[in-house]
Amino acid sequence: MIIKQLSVFLENKTGRLTELTGILADNDINISAFSIADTADYGILRMIVGRPELAAEVLKNNGFTVKITDVVGMIIPHSPGGLHKALQIISSNNVAIDYMYAFASGECKATVVIRAESLKKIIDVLQEHKMELLREGDVYQV
Amino acid sequence: MIWNRHFECMEREELQKLQGNRLKEMVKRVYDSVPFYRNKLQEEGIEPDDIMSIDDLNKLPFTTKQDLRDNYPFGMFAVPQPDIVRFHASSGTTGKSTVVGYTHNDVQMWSEVVARSLTMAGVTKADIIQVAYGYGLFTGGLGLHYGAEKVGASVIPISGGNTKKQLQLMEDFGSTVIACTPSYAAYIGESLVEEKIDRSKIKLKAGIFGAEPWTQEMRTQIEQVLGIKAYDIYGLTEIIGPGVSMECHFQHGMHIFEDHFIPEIVNPETGEVLPYGELGELVFTPVTKEAMPLIRYRTRDLTRLHAEKCECGxxxxxxxxxxxxxxDMLIIRGVNVFPSQVESVLLEMSETKPHYLIVVDRDNNLDRMEIQVEIEEAFFSDEVKELEGLRQRLKANIASTLGISAVIRLVEPGTIERSMGKAKRVIDKRHLH
Structure with missing residues (x-):
């Protein structure tokens, strides 16, 4: 149930992100989702890609600071109240979330990528409440 | 091992007598042959005969870098040009370079002190030494080269740069000793890891590093990555080049070859001579130099001297x-800051690399210091709170060490320019001079 996210340290320099997307494109790696946490000087790019190990390797070879982070992908209905219901389950079970970002996949579903203090606990809680989770096999193609 | 037991282990009283005799002779010589010194001594009302012993050294005036610049290129020489066999020039850490000449005997003396230095690091004729200091006007390359040949070691005169080749020869020739700047040694270490070279194929046991300031923490790091013992060598072109002083394996400071270079520590403001153990500016009088003897040359290096006999004998x-x-000292908001202090903070923290750049600027008449720091790849966290926590810790450590606050900017590993020679650590945009 754990999926691999690519985290990249990026200095705030014009063109740095473009350099990165160029390398991924050249290596035929698809980006399914991404978000950037930004501060004044640098950003942390987090993304779900096809073939994360290969992506990490090619980026490292090109001088990027890369790390593979474990995250959970939660599938919720793409309709009003969908996210609210999921978050209620998580917070009422006292699971602390470090960060999350979401993307809609198709007409009726959305995926929320979550990094939590304890991934095991959040997976247990969500499964207990019959929430649908992304499996590693299908995630990189979402 | 001691290369020249007679001079290196001489009783201090006997040594001081020797220094006094050499000083007397040298003052006479410069008075007769260097117009600059004759005028200067006459201005001060000093005759060569006033100098009777080493105790009279502090009667003599100082010589500064500016004096050497004013007498560019050959004005400080005490011998005619045909007696000069070699020129070197200072690397110009600050401003215009200064020219130094050597007679045949000067080159011999220099080889002798470098041979003593190498012997302190355990180098013998059985060693293969890779001299990765720059060869040329800079004294590092040729200085180490001649000393190593005098010891009888096998010298690889590879000079600085071309790191791939450095690593290849290190592996193929089986170099046992490397001599270069500490920042280049750190870079070679990084490259060794990057190129995934099997450490068991590297036979290095000792490194001889100098020509720029470095810290104890940097020493530890170089020693670990290269699997060697790292020795500190000191010297400056104006005095001779590397080999003015060198660490023995006890590493309780660098032994100054006092039979050739008489050291003093003075208050940099007043010029007053300070006792052993006090911090001040290092001053040298190279009494045996023929081509360019100097009287009380102000090195601008700040250090302390210790006179107790060393365990090495x-x-x-x-x-x-x-x-x-x-x-080198930056005055930021009235506080004296040395780049080496920043380096020691970074090296104490495992999350950062010792590569940094200090950028000083003035904003609304207020000095602003920014320190760019490379994060260590292994410690990269993808959570902002972790990285910001690291930045806060760095900021706090810098503030407590330096006494002033700095803006810390985390940058990607490998983005701060690496140097093959002396590292550039400071950009001062204030244009105060």
Whole structure:
């Protein structure tokens, strides 16, 4: 149930992100989702890609600071109240979330990528409440 | 091992007598042959005969870098040009370079002190030494080269740069000793890891590093990555080049070869001579130099001297690692800051690399210091709170060490320019001069 996210340290320099997307494109790696946490000087790019190990390797070879982070992908209905219901389950079970970002996949579903203090606990809680989770096999193609 | 037991282990009283005799002779010589010194001594009302012993040294005036610049190129020479066999020039850490000449005997003396230095690091004729200091006007390459040949070691005169080749020869020739700047040694270490070279194929056991300031933490790091013992060598072109002083394996400071170079520590403001153990500016009088003897040359290096006999048996005075240079020193918001202090903070923290750049600027008449720091790849966290926590810790450590606050900017590993020679650590945009 754990999926691999690519985290990249990026200095705030014009063109740095473009350099990165160029390398991924050249290596035929698809980006399914991404978000950037930004501060004044640098950003942390987090993304779900096809073939994360290969992506990490090619980026490292090109001088990027890369790390593979474990995250959970939660599938919720793409309709009003969908996210609210999921978050209620998580917070009422006292699971602390470090960060999350979401993307809609198709007409009726959305995926929320979550990094939590304890991934095991959040997976247990969500499964207990019959929430649908992304499996590693299908995630990189979402 | 001691290369020249007679001079390196001489009783101090006997040594001082020797220094006094050499000083007397040298003052006479410069008075007769260097117009600059004759005028200067006459101005001060000093006759060569006033100098009777080493105790009279502090009667003599200082010589500064500016004096050497004013007498560019050959004005300080005490011998006619045909007696000069070699020129070197200072690397110009600050401003215009200064020219130094050597007679045949000067080159012999230099080889002798470098041979003594190498012997302190355990180098023998059985060693293969890779001299990765730059060859040329800079004294590092040729200085180490001649000394190593005098010891009888096998010299690889590879000079600085071309790191791939450095690693290849290190592996193929089986180099046992490397001599270069500490920042280049750190870079070679990084490359060794990057190129995934099997450490068991590297036979290095010792490194001889100098020509720029470095810290104890940097030493530890270089020693670990290269699997060697790292020795500190000190020297400056104006005095001879590398080999003015060197650490023995006890590493209680660098032994100054006092039979050739008489050291003093003075208050940099007043010029007053300070006792052993006190921090001040290092001053040298190279009494045996023929081509360019200097009287009380102000090195602008700040350090302390210790005179107790070393465990190694040498009686020579030891100088501590320089804490900075009077002219390296940045004055930021009225506080004296040395780049070496920043380096020591970074090296104490495992999350950062010792590669940094200090950028000083002035904003609304207020000095602003920014320190760019490379994060260590292994410690990269993808959570903002972790990285910001690291930045806060760095900021706090810098503030407590330096006494002033700085803006910390985390940058990607490998983005701060690496140097093959002396590292550039400071950009001062204030244009105060």
């Amino acid at each position: 040498r009686t020579l005075v030891r100088m501590e690692k320089c804490v900075g240079r009077t002219d």
